[in-house]
Amino acid sequence: MSSVPLSAQLINLFASVILLMAFAMLAQRRVLPLINLFAIQGAVLAASTGVVAVTTHQAHLYWSAGLTLALKALLLPWILHRLVRRLNVKWDVESLINIPTTMIVGIVLVVVAFNVALPISQLSSTISRGTLGIALASVMLAFLMMITRSKAIPQVVGFLAMENGLFLAATSATYGMPMVVELGIALDVLVGAIILGVFFFQIREQFDSLDIRHLERLKDS
């Protein structure tokens, strides 16, 4: 362990926390704690990006870290909180598959993700070899969460958590994409979240509920 610099250790730590948060979100049954977990994940992501920025002295990574913090740890959770309150949907999160099964599938996924990322991690010249696997694992866990949740808001949280995983991959594994791209991604996420918010109201207006099981009418079978 002594050969590994502190920054790398920190990044690995943060990455692990992000993975932990992903698992926590998968296991979480209530909406508001789910959003909080998402906010924590965003904050840790920002911190991780910050560490990378300090280590590599890339100016745009500071911006990135700040943006992430503002957007993912503050703005989006705040929007989601507001939505939940406005829509009055503080019910339990219903899962299509029960939570323990989901967790087992999640662990399998982590194994798969690490294995897939292994050959790449070995190539990595960056300080944080394992982060790519962790990023992939969190993306997949978020994906799993989207599959298993039957309400709209948890699904969106899953979607945003997936973005977090991607962001982790972008910053920690590769030390950041070009600034323009990062800005664009951030903008898209923001706009997307706003559009989703608008959607929630409309879905609620039309279906009297945010249960996406109402959204199963368009089909062929």
Added chain:
Amino acid sequence: MDTFVLMLAIPLVSGMLLTVVGEREWAPNLNIVASLGTFLSSALLTGEIIADGPRMAFGEMFFIDSLNVFLVTLTAFVGLTTSIFSGPYMKNEQEHGRLTKGRMRLYKSMFQLFMFTMLAALTTNNLGILWVAMEAATLTTVLLVSLYRTPASLEAAWKYFILCGVGIAQALFGTILLYFAAERVLGETGNALLWTRLVDVKGQLEPTVMALAFIFLLVGYGTKVGLAPLHNWLPDAHAEGPTPVSAVLSGLLLNVALYAILRCKVLADGALPGGFAGNLMMGFGLLTLVMAAFFLSRQKDIKRMFAYSSIEHMGLITFAFGMGGVVANFAGLLHMTMHSLTKSAIFFAVGHATQKTGTQIMENIRGLLRINPVIGWGLMLGTLAILGMPPFGVFASEFMILTHAMKHHPWATPVLLLALGVAFASIFGRVQSMVFGETHAKRLPHAPAITPVFLHLAIVLALGLYIPPYLTRWFHEAAKMIG
């Protein structure tokens, strides 16, 4: 002013402008004028590219070569005709009470912004920006799909958003992996996502990373293309959105997503000479083609059916590009062009037909020839064209794809032909009973815009019989570039 800048600026500015003035009486005309401007500048740009060769813009941010310039022209052209078509169509919708003024405004501005994202995605040199533009295109079209705010349209838009959002997230992961691979060769500069730079070093990119990256990119953008089994959003979105939106979704968005895959395939091919990317694409293409063909036979909604037809054709095109080589790429590009033109023409005709009869359920649509011969013939000829009947151009490209497949992948030919046969049986039977027969339908307050339908079909017909040499050269160059 630079034609390229003009081309990008017109839709962006007019889109912004239309958010403000979109409900005015002359707004549809503004929409058309803007599209015309875009088309003219793209045509000029094409001329420049043909004369001077590939060029960059905004430093190295944008890059226009023979591959994307033809798609740019196609996009601008279909955009123009769609805007012409949507004038009376949307007015009719408004008068039927399906849309409010605000929505009309939203429609027009989102339409222009959508065009902007398409053009940006096509012309950008940066794979990151490409991703951003694709995502932006999703966002604009989500708003367009949900324009009616009916339960069904909301459902469709929701599915579209979630599925494509997830898909595109995977594409982002692929892009990150690509960057990861490129960074090792090009260094930590901002250039590691520039396609022109990447192409130069494509042989040195790390194969394992590139394989992973391509899988993510293919699954990601493939969702947008409508490759099976990632296609599930597509029929819903096509069926529930306004018809002009279906036309541009089928005619443009799918193309652009496929274009994104193509750009990535060039890089993957460089890093993985074993035809890894091509085989994956061929597999997806065949699967898509066959599944879509069988889906077709059980459709009840006319727009849904043609949406599946789009999936089927995207499968065929993906298969063609998967085969690789100049001839197959040429055929793929040709098929892309033909499909865009034909499918959008069909959607125009379908739009009028559904408006006239007031339903999208095919069983309730009868006797289009008697309601309005022009719409009836438009739908009939368009359908025959899309089914690959000569002398329409779709046949030319299908012929090339099939013959190439017979030469290099004979095992695939029976599958291709089976799918095409099933698709023919399914679509034609339904369209025939809609076009022919008796009916009692009323007249519409606004005369339909028929020119776009027949303009498209005329081009498709002409190209089926004669492909001008400059177009051939142009396609050839593009095909060579894809490799």
Added chain:
Amino acid sequence: MTQLLAIDALLIAACAWLAVGLAGLAAPRNLRFISKTLFPVGALVGLGVGLLALFSLGQRPETAVLAIGLPDLPFHLRLDKLTAVFVMLLGFVSVGISIYAAGYFRKGEGTAPGLLCLEYHVFLASMLMVLLADDAYAFMVAWECMALSSFFLVTTDNRHAEIRRAGYLYLLIAHLGAIAILLSFGVMTSGSGDYSFAGMRAQELSPFWASVAYLLALVGFGAKAGLLPVHVWLPEAHPAAPSPVSAMMSGVMLKTAIYGLLRVSFDLLGTPLWWWGVVALAVGLATALFGVLYSTVQSDMKRLLAYSSIENIGLIVVGIGLTLIFHAYKMEGLAALALTAVFYHCLSHAGFKSLLFLATGSVLHATKERSLGKLGGLIHRMPWVAWLALVGVIASTGLPPLSGFVSEWLLLQGFLFSPGLPHPWLNMVVPIAAAVIALVAALAGFAMVKFYGIIFLGQMREENLKEAHDAGPWEKAGLVWLALIGFLLGLFPSSVIGVIDGATKQMLGAGLGERVREQGWWMLAPISAERASYEPLIFLVTIVLSVYLGKQIVRRLYHGRVRRSPAWDCGYVFQSSRAQDTAEGFSQPIRRIFEPAFRMDRHFPTGRDEKPYYTVKVEDHFWHWLYVPVARAAEFVSKLITRLQGGRISVYLMYSFLTLIILLLVARP
């Protein structure tokens, strides 16, 4: 050299047809202009085409390349003698049909006359292009244009559900056939990528792949020609179409499929294998027997003729099979005999079947009735049509001295001299085939007697038939032209064989021309006068002379007095028109004898019925044995596949998730 070649002239003719069609589109509702100007002009063009082909039968092959089509595969065209024979058929037969059509189309519902004019002439032009095409792409384009234009012609009166169904079935099977043809072409290029016919000729295929190509071509062209088991569209589409179109489809379009089969199996594939011939023979015989049996039991006059077309196509394919067998064993003289029979039957069938279809058109116009059970006695009201139709009937039953007999005679001659084959099995099979042909020919007589006797003879079965009127001058002219073709082909076989001999020679390297010419123009003796000969003209003259002399002698020796009285009918009093055989009744013996061949749905009246009635519906076995199961299978598969689109977004997400995981785990560069 800027000399005008025949092929250029033919191209101009094709363009002229297209121009005539487009002119019709310019004034879509002006019936007078279209029918009295455009269709006659189209007929003139057809005459030109026929004469050009006649001329080019004596010329060397000509080729041309048009600068349209695919970038690396422009339209190749070629006018050789095989093409010329069929172009001649197209040209001359279309003259009659176009003239007839000038008087046929009326104002009414359905497609506007201008559009009809366009479709009709596009149909003509595309058939010409099919024959001229010398590469796969041009061929397929023309082939599908032909299918498409004829589809629109078939569905002219598309308000009726059964016509729409017929059109759908037609285009679907045509399309599937086209796919098979395309595959066949693909196999024939054997991976060289050269899709011109010249390129295919140059390929040396292994026997396996050559057989695959041949079988695909047989299926593909068979689908257009109406061979078993892909014949089901034909009896649906022919009755649905307006009569000139049925005539054109049956007379000419089916022959383009024969042309394609000949082109592929003799020209493009090089030397055939002997069992190809056996396959063609078997399929042809089955088709002929099936066609004629079903044609005898039909109650719709156009359906009857449509099944009869199936029968004739079967006979033609039998001829092709025989030619293939002989050709494979290098017995070129006999192959030439059989091939001549094929050409001859193509020509004669084109003539008489068009004639009969046009006659049904006139009947249809006069009576608005297609069902045989409601016709009868029309010879009194429509003598022209009736007597001209008799020419077609005699020709189509294959009786001397008209055209149908010559081809059947040649075919039977081919069979008779087959025992020289080195294959003992074949020697056994071939006579049985001849027996079946004899049976088919005799059954065709039954069907034709039913057709003619019930429509034109006897008492009128319905009151309104009294108002029937004879055909107009244009229609008469068209019918007369086609009847003349029947006489010409029937009476001057040696001259006709001399004309088409070039094509036989081109394909087999041997022909009948010299030997036939030695015997003089009046005598047909393909091998030698001792072995077989037929002098139709003398035949006819003898009969006419004995009829004339008989009449004169009887009149001179006795008298010519005639009285009229009610029919005696064995003293049977009830003599209304209902006492005549119905269409179903006439064919009852056939249904009874060949009961297993039909799928019958009968209702018999019982003693207690309030309103006793009897119905019989005859259906096609193939429909239930082949088509319905295939359709069910497709439906089953699609039912399974559509389960994927279940509407639940989580499931959709799972699809993409699983796809991703599987690809990540499985796909390796």
Added chain:
Amino acid sequence: MTVAGLFGQLLAIVLALVLAPLLTGWVNQCRAWMQNRSAPPLLQSYYMLHKLFLKDVVLAHGTSSFFRTAPYVIFGCMLLACAIVPTLSTDLPLAPSADTIALVGVFGLARIFISLAAMDIGTSFGTLGGRREMLIGFLAEPALLMVIFTTALISQSTSVATIVETLAHRDFVIYPSLAFAGVAFTFVSFAENARVPVDNPATHLELTMIHEAMILEYSGRHLALIELAASLKLYAYSCLGLALFFPWGIAAGENPLGLLAAIPMLVFKLAVGGAFLAGIETINAKMRIFRAPEFLGTAFLLAVLGLLVRLLLETRV
């Protein structure tokens, strides 16, 4: 074409016209004897024809010109058939104009005309007769063709003259196939000439008649012509059968004396044949109409069998 040939041809035709009614009369006479009835005179057929020619034609209402044309055409066809079939000599100028296949065609043509004429009347019996005639025809015609094929294969020719010449004037060979063909031919000729057991020329019983049903409405000279044609048909068939299976006595070349010598031989053979026919008719009963297809089917199969036997046993002969 030589003068002698022309003479032979004319002689054959005249002989046919003369002998045909006589043959019919002879058969009727023989049959009457065999059935223990008093026989009509031998020349009864001539009397009948004369009487019919003298009578007025009574046309049924609703018959068309086709009805009036048909008897002449049928007569012409039968005359042509008689002219082609070698009776006295094989050197007939008309023979090349129609070979055996065309001969079958001539019979077919006549059959179509008579059936159509029957349908033209528009009565129940007319169509019944026409339908039954076609039913018999479509089975008899291929059987006849097969018989002819068997003989044609032996002589490698379909020309009647060549066949007869081969069979009559070459070295005597036993052809087992000819036995099959001969039986089949006999079956066919019974059916074709409206004889018991397929049809009964002497009955007007509604449910059984075939030929008579068709000509019910014919009268006067039309009926006479049809009767004459029927006689000619019987004559032609008899001569064809004799020529194919008992060809001895037919003159080969252009020798007029040979021609004359052939006449008594022909008359003798016809007399025996007629008696044979009468005998068969006597010992058989008419069968149900739907047994006729079986009967003719047997003939057809026999003929095909003959063909196969020919190919199997005699190919290297």
